Amino acid sequence: METSPLVLWFDLMGVFFFALSGNLLAARKDIDITGGFILGLLAGLGGGIIRDVLLGVTPLALDKPVYLVPPLVAVVVVYLLGSVIHRVQTLIVACDAAGLGLFCTFGTARALDHGMPVASALLLGVVTAVGGGLMRDVVANEIPAVFSGSNLYVIPAATGATLTAVAVSTDVWGPVSATVLSVLVFTFRMTAWVRQWRVPAPVRSWTVRDLDVLRRRERSVFDRPRGARYDDDEYDDELGRRDDRDPGDSRGRGPRGRR
Structure with a gap:
């Protein structure tokens, strides 16, 4: 499955959307173009590299130079259009959500393809989805979306990973189901962000004033x-x-x- 053009295409799309979110965040913070490229690389390739290292295989981002193309394209897009779009907060979150949907599904499918147990595949799917964004936000001195506590982030990724495992186990995994699941995760994440759905705080009934x-x-x-x-x-x-x-x-x- 890992050599399938479909998997490669969707994976590159995920890299592009995450890299775009990294470059938009850099533009929003007035970071120069090289810093934006680094943030794009971390966001787009970080989660996949972590996943493949844990799987004990050569990361796709290092094995196939084509993975460097989406971050470069993202740099050019933001450089040309950044003065118009870099302050659009919704666009940054939307690109991040698109990458989240693509990576959680294909990260899980790749882990299952390498013979990982279902529970481990789910974990690696979530790591693929949130790892790059976490690295991007930490380097940019931004509160990571995983830890912001303001809306759901890990739960949409875990939902997509779970549904992917079900699709693979029932032999319905394919181009249509992959697209549907990616769109579902994207919609879940954006709806949670807009409507501010949250999970409970780590301590019940906080009493610290203000x-x-x-x-x-x-x-x-x-x-x-x-x-x-x-x-x-x-x-x-x-x-x-x-x-x-x-x-x-x-x-x-x-x-x-x-x-």
Whole structure:
């Protein structure tokens, strides 16, 4: 299966979309073109390299030089059109979601093709989908989408990996099912981002005062879309209103900072 033109084509598409998200993020952060190329390489090739190293095979990105073409194309596209599109937050998230859908499905299928157990194949499918984006965000000093806590990211990838394993085991895996699953994951991820579906916090019933407002000040590019409940100015206004209130609270404590 790994030599199939279909697999190669879809994998290169995933590399391109992730590389495009890396270059758009670089443009948004005013990083130069070489830095954008590095972010594109990390985003587009990082997850696949991690997967193949864990599988014990030569990474496709190193075995086939054609994998360097999508990051180069992404650099050129952003260089020519970046002044128009680099501030469009939705486009960055959409490219990331497209890469997520393609990589989680084909990463899982590749792992199964190498004889991995289903559970391991699911894990490698998710790693393929989120690994490159994680490396991109860490290098760009961005809160990784995996850890932002603002919307679903790993769950759409895990869903796509699971459905891919079902498709392979039932012999319905093919061009049509691969496309449908990739589109499904993309739609799931974008819907979760727009509607702000979230998973529970790591600790139930957080009680730290102003935690949510303060956290919103450090917004990730993958955080809630514009037009959602708050924007940056409203965060500062809300925090300022709280600071202007009576420093004592209903339990008779002193001014904030005095405990």
